Amino acid sequence: MALQAERPPRTASEKAVPGRARSTRKKARPAGGVTWRLRLRRDRGLILMTLPAIGLLLLFNYLPLLGNVVAFQDYNPYVSTNGVTAILHSPMVGLEQFQRMIEDSDFWNALRNTLLLFVIQLLLFFPIPIALALLINSVVRPRVRALSQAIMYLPHFFSWVLVVTVFQQMFGGAGLIAQILQDHGVDGFDLMTNSGIFKYLLTAQMVWKDAGWGVIVFLAALASVSPELYEAAAMDGANRWRRMWHVTLPALRPVIALLLVLRVGDALTVGFEQILLQRKAVGVGASEVLDTYVWSTGIQNGDFSYAAAVGLVKGVVGVCLVLLANKFAHLLGEQGVYKK
Amino acid sequence: MSATVERPRSGTRPRSVWQGPERPVWEEPPTKAGLGAKGLILALCCLAVLGPLWVVIVTSLSPRHVIDSVGGLVVWPEGFTLVNYTELLSGGQVSRAMLVSLGVTTVGTLFSMAVSVLAAYGLSRPGSFAHRALLMGLMTTMFFSAGLIPTYLLVQTLGLTDSYLALILPSAVSVFNILVLRGFFMGISPELTDSARIDGAGELRILWTIIVPLSRAVIAVISLFYAVAYWSAWFNAMIYIDDPAKLPLQNVLMQLVQKNTALPTGLSQRVNAGELSALGLQMAMMVLALVPVALASPFVQRHFKKGMLTGAVKG
Numbered sequence: 001m002a003l004q005a006e007r008p009p010r011t012a013s014e015k016a017v018p019g020r021a022r023s024t025r026k027k028a029r030p031a032g033g034v035t036w037r038l039r040l041r042r043d044r045g046l047i048l049m050t051l052p053a054i055g056l057l058l059l060f061n062y063l064p065l066l067g068n069v070v071a072f073q074d075y076n077p078y079v080s081t082n083g084v085t086a087i088l089h090s091p092m093v094g095l096e097q098f099q100r101m102i103e104d105s106d107f108w109n110a111l112r113n114t115l116l117l118f119v120i121q122l123l124l125f126f127p128i129p130i131a132l133a134l135l136i137n138s139v140v141r142p143r144v145r146a147l148s149q150a151i152m153y154l155p156h157f158f159s160w161v162l163v164v165t166v167f168q169q170m171f172g173g174a175g176l177i178a179q180i181l182q183d184h185g186v187d188g189f190d191l192m193t194n195s196g197i198f199k200y201l202l203t204a205q206m207v208w209k210d211a212g213w214g215v216i217v218f219l220a221a222l223a224s225v226s227p228e229l230y231e232a233a234a235m236d237g238a239n240r241w242r243r244m245w246h247v248t249l250p251a252l253r254p255v256i257a258l259l260l261v262l263r264v265g266d267a268l269t270v271g272f273e274q275i276l277l278q279r280k281a282v283g284v285g286a287s288e289v290l291d292t293y294v295w296s297t298g299i300q301n302g303d304f305s306y307a308a309a310v311g312l313v314k315g316v317v318g319v320c321l322v323l324l325a326n327k328f329a330h331l332l333g334e335q336g337v338y339k340k
Numbered sequence: 341m342s343a344t345v346e347r348p349r350s351g352t353r354p355r356s357v358w359q360g361p362e363r364p365v366w367e368e369p370p371t372k373a374g375l376g377a378k379g380l381i382l383a384l385c386c387l388a389v390l391g392p393l394w395v396v397i398v399t400s401l402s403p404r405h406v407i408d409s410v411g412g413l414v415v416w417p418e419g420f421t422l423v424n425y426t427e428l429l430s431g432g433q434v435s436r437a438m439l440v441s442l443g444v445t446t447v448g449t450l451f452s453m454a455v456s457v458l459a460a461y462g463l464s465r466p467g468s469f470a471h472r473a474l475l476m477g478l479m480t481t482m483f484f485s486a487g488l489i490p491t492y493l494l495v496q497t498l499g500l501t502d503s504y505l506a507l508i509l510p511s512a513v514s515v516f517n518i519l520v521l522r523g524f525f526m527g528i529s530p531e532l533t534d535s536a537r538i539d540g541a542g543e544l545r546i547l548w549t550i551i552v553p554l555s556r557a558v559i560a561v562i563s564l565f566y567a568v569a570y571w572s573a574w575f576n577a578m579i580y581i582d583d584p585a586k587l588p589l590q591n592v593l594m595q596l597v598q599k600n601t602a603l604p605t606g607l608s609q610r611v612n613a614g615e616l617s618a619l620g621l622q623m624a625m626m627v628l629a630l631v632p633v634a635l636a637s638p639f640v641q642r643h644f645k646k647g648m649l650t651g652a653v654k655g
Contacts (some may be wrong), residue, residue, distance in 0.1 A: 030361040043469040045543030049462030050474050052455045056513045061481040083493035140360030151386045157633040161590045165626055166392045211619030216644055234366035244632025298489045299579055311487035319484050
């Protein structure tokens with residue numbers, strides 16, 4: 001209370017509800033007299049508003065976490081009337097499922113495909129939105145900018161089913177290119193069933209769908225760069241390439257770091273829907289990744305415990321990757337996903 | 341470089357909208373080769389998107405004899421017919437699927453938006469009771485997922501199999517979308533809401549009469565995100581829905597992707613009788629799956645940039 005003499009007088013409304021004021025102090029200390037009970041009464045409405053969302057997340061995100069216990073069981077859905085009570089009646093087998101996983105060549109194949117695909121996409125997909133953003137950012141004419149952006153956003157809103165169908169109609173055995181080649185006497189063109197280039201095909205589909213969308217974040221970061229910086233650089237004799245190197249790219253650094261962290265954290269999650277649609281056509285050897293493996297062993301073949309074990313390993317490794325990637329971003333002096 | 345800087349016009353002749361702002365003194369004039377290269381790359385990118393769409397749309401509007409004479413996809417339109425669309429939409433599996441998709445998308449988007457806007461406003465005041473705890477509870481879900489198998493068992497146990505709720509509830513809340521909305525709500529000046537509170541308005545009323553009208557743009561963007569997610573989803577329907585009459589449009593289209601010859605029953609006989617072209621029907625099905633999205637996005641895309649960034653994580 002003694003502080004009040006030094007502070008500029010507050011408005012009445014701020015006095016009534018401390019903590020809402022945008023004070024410069026780190027944490028708004030409740031002024032004397034506002035106990036947690038009062039705050040609870042004051043914010044009752046706000047808490048009620050968050051409950052539907054919290055409830056849904058508890059039900060569909062937190063509760064199933066407990067369901068991972070089936071990974072340590074020999075789960076049998078038929079010992080009881082429904083999936084959850086069956087968990088209570090299934091025998092515990094400890095780490096048997098994980099033992100099976102280590103001895104399973106299909107699992108290792110899925111893991112290898114996952115990591116390969118992650119690396120290929122990091123090298124071939126990740127830089128493209130950055131390059132496109134630099135290009136669009138250097139276009140001065142507003143109409144040209146708006147038009148090209150509008151067109152490039154579009155595929156992001158198409159479903160994977162649609163994207164894969166479009167590719168099939170272009171590059172498939174009965175597609176447009178095969179058609180044109182056939183007219184010129186070349187038979188048997190079909191990119192969609194070629195297992196050798198399948199990973200690159202997936203990456204191409206990703207580029208077609210999402211590269212234009214990825215541009216937005218970078219463009220927004222570039223819009224906040226002050227023109228004075230460019231002017232000053234030009235005064236110092238930097239030509240347009242030097243300006244890009246010393247002004248534009250440093251402005252993108254934090255965004256790039258953030259997106260890299262997110263991508264690495266998701267390294268084991270690659271193109272689930274996309275691959276599921278094309279598994280049959282290409283064959284499992286080249287296309288199976290961890291996610292599709294969980295789906296096929298668990299939901300298709302009913303081996304729930306084993307699939308849950310694979311999914312659990314993937315999930316745990318995924319969380320570790322996020323934490324590690326974030327640590328690394330901090331080491332580089334970037335903010336990463338969350339603060340220290 | 342930047343289009344926002346106000347500069348005195350030299351004022352000799354008016355500049356057309358196709359030209360940008362005047363070049364600042366310090367910037368080198370663009371070279372012909374540079375402009376040409378930029379234009380070429382942009383044009384190629386746009387062609388890569390529009391080319392395939394053009395072929396699909398043109399084929400879907402071509403009469404059967406044109407498709408047959410070309411021997412496949414039609415690049416240059418000759419003749420025009422809506423028969424493929426009228427056939428698909430005159431009852432049968434595709435019209436049912438279309439209705440299911442539209443219904444799920446509409447109901448799902450409204451439900452998701454209600455839940456998300458409420459939660460975003462409930463969390464938009466730092467310093468409120470349990471604010472940090474609730475926010476952390478929300479945000480942790482972004483870094484892990486429970487896994488496919490436990491989720492599947494849960495949905496089955498809840499008795500949602502073969503119900504439209506299975507297509508809505510499990511994916512109804514997107515934490516990212518809530519954070520974007522919350523970031524925008526936090527930017528609205530607290531004086532507005534404070535004065536309403538002093539006048540005795542409850543939180544719901546403040547949200548509905550002050551916050552929502554002020555955030556129309558971001559609400560439009562997030563609604564579009566939700567709507568597109570519902571419209572494009574097919575995986576949940578694949579594992580939870582057994583009754584073919586309840587399948588959404590994407591799943592009917594998916595059968596076409598996986599078996600290149602799949603056509604809704606009833607139509608295939610007429611194709612075999614030579615009345616219709618299978619390819620034309622397939623392309624029309626694709627256009628049906630694409631149209632709602634392509635119609636909705638241009639209206640909202642002005643706001644994308646603003647919407648995407650306000651959601652930056654602020655703990």
